[in-house]
Amino acid sequence: xxxxxxxxxxxxxxxxxxxxxxxxxxxxxxxxxxxxxxxxxxxxxxxxxxxxxxxxxxxxxxxxxxxxxxxxxxxxxxxxxxxxxxxxxxxxxxxxxxxxxxxxxxxxxxxxxxxxxxxxxxxxxxxxxxxxxxxxxxxxxxxxxxxxxxxxxx
Amino acid sequence: xxxxxxxxxxxxxxxxxxxxxxxxxxxxxxxxxxxxxxxxxxxxxxxxxxxxxxxxxxxxxxxxxxxxxxxxxxxxxxxxxxxxxxxxxxxxxxxxxxxxxxxxxxxxxxxxxxxxxxxxxxxxxxxxxxxxxxxxxxxxxxxxxxxxxxxxxxx
Numbered sequence: 001x002x003x004x005x006x007x008x009x010x011x012x013x014x015x016x017x018x019x020x021x022x023x024x025x026x027x028x029x030x031x032x033x034x035x036x037x038x039x040x041x042x043x044x045x046x047x048x049x050x051x052x053x054x055x056x057x058x059x060x061x062x063x064x065x066x067x068x069x070x071x072x073x074x075x076x077x078x079x080x081x082x083x084x085x086x087x088x089x090x091x092x093x094x095x096x097x098x099x100x101x102x103x104x105x106x107x108x109x110x111x112x113x114x115x116x117x118x119x120x121x122x123x124x125x126x127x128x129x130x131x132x133x134x135x136x137x138x139x140x141x142x143x144x145x146x147x148x149x150x151x152x153x154x
Numbered sequence: 155x156x157x158x159x160x161x162x163x164x165x166x167x168x169x170x171x172x173x174x175x176x177x178x179x180x181x182x183x184x185x186x187x188x189x190x191x192x193x194x195x196x197x198x199x200x201x202x203x204x205x206x207x208x209x210x211x212x213x214x215x216x217x218x219x220x221x222x223x224x225x226x227x228x229x230x231x232x233x234x235x236x237x238x239x240x241x242x243x244x245x246x247x248x249x250x251x252x253x254x255x256x257x258x259x260x261x262x263x264x265x266x267x268x269x270x271x272x273x274x275x276x277x278x279x280x281x282x283x284x285x286x287x288x289x290x291x292x293x294x295x296x297x298x299x300x301x302x303x304x305x306x307x308x309x
Contacts, residue, residue, distance in 0.1 A: 017176075018169070018176055021169055021176070022169065024168070025164065025168030025169065026165075028168065029165075029168075047295065048293075048295060051293035051295055052293050052295060052296060098290075099287060099288050099289065099291075100288055101288060102288040106290075140290075141290055144290045144291070144292060145290065145292060145293045145296070146292070146293070146296055147292040147293070147296040150292075151289050151290045151291070153285070153286065153288075153289055
C-alpha cells in the first residue's frame with residue numbers, strides 16, 4: 001500500500017492534496033463545533049454558581065457530564081478561595097447583593113411550599129405557598145434567586 | 155477541474171491557498187460592483203436581512219480570498235455600517251415598551267445585536283428610574299427548569 005500510494009502521490013499530486021485538505025477541513029470544522037458547544041455549556045454552568053448557588057439541584061446535575069461536575073466543583077473552590085482572600089478576615093461574599101440593597105429587611109412571598117426556614121435569632125418561619133414574610137435580605141437572597149420566594153417591593 | 159460548486163465558507167477558507175490555486179471564489183452579488191453603488195447611494199434603504207443576514211461578518215470573511223476588488227468591498231462594508239448605525243442607535247434608544255419588529259426587520263444580525271444592546275440599556279435605565287433596580291429576581295436559568303419538580307432542595 002505504501003509504494004502504490006507513493007507513486008500515486010507523485011503522479012496525481014494535486015488531487016491527493018485536495019482530498020487531504022478537504023478531509024482535514026471537515027475534521028477541523030467538526031472539532032470547532034464540538035468545542036463551541038462544550039464551551040457554551042461551561043459558561044452556563046459557571047453562571048449557575050453565580051445565579052443559583054453553590055449546590056446544584058439534582059435535575060441539573062443529572063444532565064452534566066462527570067467532567068463538568070468536576071469543573072464546577074473546582075470553580076466553586078477557586079471562587080471560595082478568592083472570596084476569602086478579599087475584604088479582611090472573614091472574606092467577602094461576592095455572590096451576595098448582586099442588586100444594590102435598599103434595606104436590611106425585605107418583603108417576600110412564597111411561591112411554593114418549602115418548609116421550615118431558620119433565621120439568625122433562632123426562630124423558624126414556615127414557608128408555605130403564598131405566605132408573605134418580612135425577612136432579612138441576606139437570608140432570602142438565595143431563595144429568591146432559586147425561585148422559591150418572590151421579592152415584593154413596597 | 156473547472157467545475158463550479160457551492161460550498162460553505164469554512165470549507166472555502168480551508169481549501170483556499172494563494173500559492174497553489176486550488177479554488178477561486180466568486181463574489182456573491184451583494185458584494186459586487188452593481189450592489190456596491192446602491193449601498194453608496196443610500197445604505198439605509200437596503201433590507202440587509204433579506205440580502206444575507208450576516209452582511210458584515212460574511213463580507214469581512216470574504217476578504218480572505220485574494221480578490222482584486224477587496225479594497226472596494228472593504229470600503230463599502232465600512233461605509234454602509236457608518237451610515238446605518240446612527241439610525242439604529244437612535245431608534246433603539248427611543249423605542250420603549252413597544253413592538254420593534256418593523257424597525258428590526260431590515261437589519262442584519264450584527265445590527266440586530268447592537269439594537270438589542272441599546273434596548274437593554276434603555277430598559278435597565280427605566281427599571282432603575284422606577285426604583286426596581288434593587289429588586290432581587292429569580293435566576294433566568296431557574297425559570298427555564300421551573301417546569302420540573304425539584305424533589306430535594308438542599309440549600
